[in-house]
Amino acid sequence: MRRAAITFVAAMTGEQADALARLMEEGRSARPDGVLAAMLAWEDGVGTLTAVWRDRETLDHYLSVAAVPRGTELMRRLGLEPEVRAFDLLEFD
Numbered sequence: 449m450r451r452a453a454i455t456f457v458a459a460m461t462g463e464q465a466d467a468l469a470r471l472m473e474e475g476r477s478a479r480p481d482g483v484l485a486a487m488l489a490w491e492d493g494v495g496t497l498t499a500v501w502r503d504r505e506t507l508d509h510y511l512s513v514a515a516v517p518r519g520t521e522l523m524r525r526l527g528l529e530p531e532v533r534a535f536d537l538l539e540f541d
Contacts, residue, residue: 451484451537452504454511456519456530464526468497473521480518482506484513484540489505497523497530504536 458500460468469488479486497519501507511517511534518523523530 449503451485451540452501453532453537453540454455454499454501454507454517454519454532454534456517456532458495458523458528458530459493459528460490460495460528461493462490463514464528465495467526468495471525472497475518480510480514481537484511495528500537500540507534 465488472486472488479499481503483499484502487498489498491498499519501510517532520530520532
């Protein structure tokens with residue numbers, strides 16, 4: 449089964465990255481069904497939140513019914529507007 453992922457990328461300060469990491473930790477139990485893992489990378493003033501999904505069908509269904517994707521929602525709470533991109537993963541272990 450091929451996994452899928454979605455990324456949310458935005459310019460942010462180190463303080464915003466730390467705050468986003470806290471929001472992700474606090475909301476871990478409320479992750480959408482189908483999310484296998486979520487991670488946040490921050491480098492050179494750019495944060496990338498990546499969520500790995502069980503499969504593309506589950507991700508596409510979520511995107512079709514969610515008013516706003518969770519990653520966008522979390523970033524907006526910090527005043528950020530991310531670029532969003534969904535894609536298939538060829539390997540995830």
